[in-house]
Amino acid sequence: MSTNKQATVRIALGTWDRLREDAYSVRHEVFVVEQKVPPEVEMDDDDAVSVHAVAYGxxxxxxxxxxxxxxxxxxxxxxxxxxxxxxVGGQLLDALIEQGHGDGHRMLVLHAQTHAAGFYQAHGFSVEGEEFIEAGIPHVVMTRVLK
Incomplete structure (x- = not known):
């Protein structure tokens, strides 16, 4: 057992059709059950057009x-x-950054829960603007320019 507690995970990238069941199970547990986000807020039409990443243990x-x-x-x-x-989060984020780079994006944007801003900063994102509330939770907009 390594001391850095780095999990051995496999990251799968794909469509919502392919990864829906596994992605939804994690999102439901974290957002709806743990953070009390209403299910109708958590689910949206963007899932169908997004590239999804799922980490498997x-x-x-x-x-x-x-x-x-x-x-x-x-x-x-x-x-x-x-x-x-x-x-796990870092490996997922790295996979999504790489996907964004491969898709030709010049900049990536995300709405980070304020408590997680340091995590995203460690991955090259910078806070832009003031804190705001989304789904009842404080967030900040963060961006990362891709080379």
């Missing part, structure tokens, strides 16, 4: 998810409580 269970919209917006980043602090 050694047991094949989904541990985390995120999505990249066609406009370069990263969203719905969520990691199961049992998998937090093991680098």
């Amino acid at each position: 050694p047991d094949g269970a989904p541990m985390g998810t995120g999505r990249l919209l066609p406009d370069g917006h990263i969203g719905r980043m969520a990691v199961h409580k049992r998998a937090r602090g093991m680098g």
Whole structure:
């Protein structure tokens, strides 16, 4: 067992049709159950047009998810409580950044829950503007320019 607690995960990228069940299971658990976001707010039409990433643990269970919209917006980043602090979110974010780069985006944008801003800053994102409330939770807009 390594001391840095880096989880061994497999990241799958794909369409909502392909990854819906696993992505939704993580998002429902984190956003709806844990953070009390109304299900009708959590689900939206952007899922159908986004590239989704799902992190799977050694047991094949989904541990985390995120999505990249066609406009370069990263969203719905969520990691199961049992998998937090093991680098799963970072691996998901790196996969989405790489996807955005490959798609030719010059800049990526996300709405970070304020408590998670440091995580995104460690991955090259910068806070833009003031804090705002989204789904009852404080957020900040963050951007990252791609080279």
